[in-house]
Amino acid sequence: MNIMFSPTNGTAEISRAALREVLSQMQHPFGAGDAVGVKLHWGELGNHSYLPPVYAREIVKWLHDLGARPFIFDTTVLYSGGRRRAEDSLRTAAEHGYTREFLGCDVVIADGLDGREVVDIPCDLKHFKTVQVASVIDSAQGFVIFSHFKGHLGTGFGGAIKNISMGFASRAQKQRMHADASPVLLKRRCTRCRICVDVCPTGAAQMSGDEYPEYDLETCIGCAQCIAMCPVMALKVFFSSEADVFQEKVVETAAAVWKRISGRTVLVNALIKISADCDCLPGEQEIIAPDVGFVGGYHPVDIDAESIRRMGEEPLTRTNPHIPWQRQFSYAGEIGF
Numbered sequence: 001m002n003i004m005f006s007p008t009n010g011t012a013e014i015s016r017a018a019l020r021e022v023l024s025q026m027q028h029p030f031g032a033g034d035a036v037g038v039k040l041h042w043g044e045l046g047n048h049s050y051l052p053p054v055y056a057r058e059i060v061k062w063l064h065d066l067g068a069r070p071f072i073f074d075t076t077v078l079y080s081g082g083r084r085r086a087e088d089s090l091r092t093a094a095e096h097g098y099t100r101e102f103l104g105c106d107v108v109i110a111d112g113l114d115g116r117e118v119v120d121i122p123c124d125l126k127h128f129k130t131v132q133v134a135s136v137i138d139s140a141q142g143f144v145i146f147s148h149f150k151g152h153l154g155t156g157f158g159g160a161i162k163n164i165s166m167g168f169a170s171r172a173q174k175q176r177m178h179a180d181a182s183p184v185l186l187k188r189r190c191t192r193c194r195i196c197v198d199v200c201p202t203g204a205a206q207m208s209g210d211e212y213p214e215y216d217l218e219t220c221i222g223c224a225q226c227i228a229m230c231p232v233m234a235l236k237v238f239f240s241s242e243a244d245v246f247q248e249k250v251v252e253t254a255a256a257v258w259k260r261i262s263g264r265t266v267l268v269n270a271l272i273k274i275s276a277d278c279d280c281l282p283g284e285q286e287i288i289a290p291d292v293g294f295v296g297g298y299h300p301v302d303i304d305a306e307s308i309r310r311m312g313e314e315p316l317t318r319t320n321p322h323i324p325w326q327r328q329f330s331y332a333g334e335i336g337f
């Protein structure tokens with residue numbers, strides 16, 4: 001295992017220096033003129049815990065200094081909000097400071113303006129025989145996977161594995177991974193505010209009059225937007241199959257992507273602003289651990305394992321006690337990822 005680590009005391013200046021230190025130690029595969037995609041998450045509209053663009057700018061500068069041609073990218077998502085359609089997502093990116101002017105490179109949606117620039121890649125695993133991902137996987141010469149390490153209500157934690165899995169996946173592949181998840185209502189908490197109905201992208205969440213909301217599992221795509229947006233946490237994730245299945249599907253997609261991009265990819269996890277949940281959620285997120293620093297490496301499973309070791313497991317198990325996130329590591333081992 002070849003891992004780099006540089007600590008921070010939580011100040012922005014030291015954090016930037018820590019990232020530069022990790023990059024300076026990286027044995028990168030990039031050649032002069034290579035188009036190198038920096039995969040990151042610029043945060044949902046209204047989210048406050050996303051990584052500010054100063055860190056991406058450090059990576060872009062590092063790549064420029066190597067002679068590469070960097071670009072920043074993300075993909076379209078399933079749920080309503082500021083990133084479902086490409087033009088909305090780019091507007092959200094700009095609102096969060098991810099602009100060409102600030103970063104010094106293009107900011108793109110890697111599955112195309114209509115979400116249809118995708119390719120199917122084989123994997124022949126238990127849940128998926130193929131996975132569908134953004135076509136950037138074949139058009140770029142290399143990648144930097146830059147992941148904001150934090151908690152997550154579906155996967156327990158979000159780091160490099162999730163960033164190359166959900167992050168590269170087409171909307172259809174995202175849906176295939178989420179297909180077993182649906183909301184279940186805790187009536188005693190529900191205030192009947194209708195927010196879950198308003199944010200549901202498929203009309204699966206419905207309310208008539210003053211009744212409690214209901215969720216049509218035939219049309220539910222498992223995007224968890226309602227669960228995330230409920231202001232009183234009256235909705236929980238219910239997995240129609242074992243909760244392990246979702247972990248395994250995320251790992252299978254990541255493994256298929258990794259098979260295609262390993263050898264031309266390096267990874268950095270940012271263990272700062274470690275929030276309880278994903279940057280996909282609007283609003284204020286609880287910070288569950290103090291800033292730790294930056295972890296760099298050459299394999300997503302190694303770098304995520306090292307990130308958890310550095311941060312400690314307690315914040316994850318405290319925040320999402322019923323999510324079997326450990327299954328990601330055991331299943332990765334079983335499928336040779």
Ligand code: SF4
Binds near residue numbers: 189190191193232
């Ligand atoms: S968002 Fe939450 S509180 Fe509001 S109606 Fe839906 S379940 Fe009930």
Ligand code: SF4
Binds near residue numbers: 183199205
């Ligand atoms: S009901 Fe299903 S589709 Fe609608 S927001 Fe909730 S998880 Fe997403």
